[in-house]
Amino acid sequence: MTYDIFLALLSFAFVTSITPGPNNLMLMASGANFGFRRSLAHMFGISLGHGLMVFLVGLGLAGIFEAYPPAKLVLKGLSVAYMLWLAWKIAHAAAPGAGKAGGKPMTFVQAAAFQWVNPKAWAMALGAISAYATGGIGSVLIVCVAFACVNLPSISVWVLAGEQMRHLLTDPRRLAVFNWTMAGLLVASLWPVLYM
Secondary structure (H helix, E strand, O other): OOHHHHHHHHHHHHHHHHOOOHHHHHHHHHHHHHOOHHHHHHHHHHHHHHHHHHHHHHHHHOHHHHHOOHHHHHHHHHHHHHHHHHHHHHHOOOOOOOHHHHOOOOOHHHHHHHHHHOHHHHHHHHHHHHHHOOOHHHHHHHHHHHHHHHHHHHHHHHHHHHHHOHHHHOOHHHHHHHHHHHHHHHHHOOHHHHHO
């Protein structure tokens, strides 16, 4: 991989990682509801889970969708169902310290597993491998590591933004509006999935 291609890969990873999508909307909600420190497992799950996804796509996992088109429809259905459930959870999250109703932040494993039903994560992985993996496992590893390294600081911006909003969200009504807005945006992010 040449230096120019590597810089282009880093730019692609940064732009796709920092722009709004299901992961970032959920991270902002997590930052607002649980704070930065309690959202760390969620952040690491996204970065490492997506890095693994990029690697496996680079090894040929994407070929399953070409060989067996119904698999894409199954993935789409699972994605929509799971994201609607997550939106419901975000919309009904209570203020931190509100007891059992307050919920818990997403765990490392949950966040890593979510990448497999996240349409934006699939688009990022497929785009990165097709554009920047020049052949061989070495280039796939470079794409995978570049994504994992760029992704973590990029997504942490969303958690920090959510955490900074916490003082504005001490009023239960404002928190409810915020959570319902984040849930609505997450549902709206499903719109492209319907046309994939």
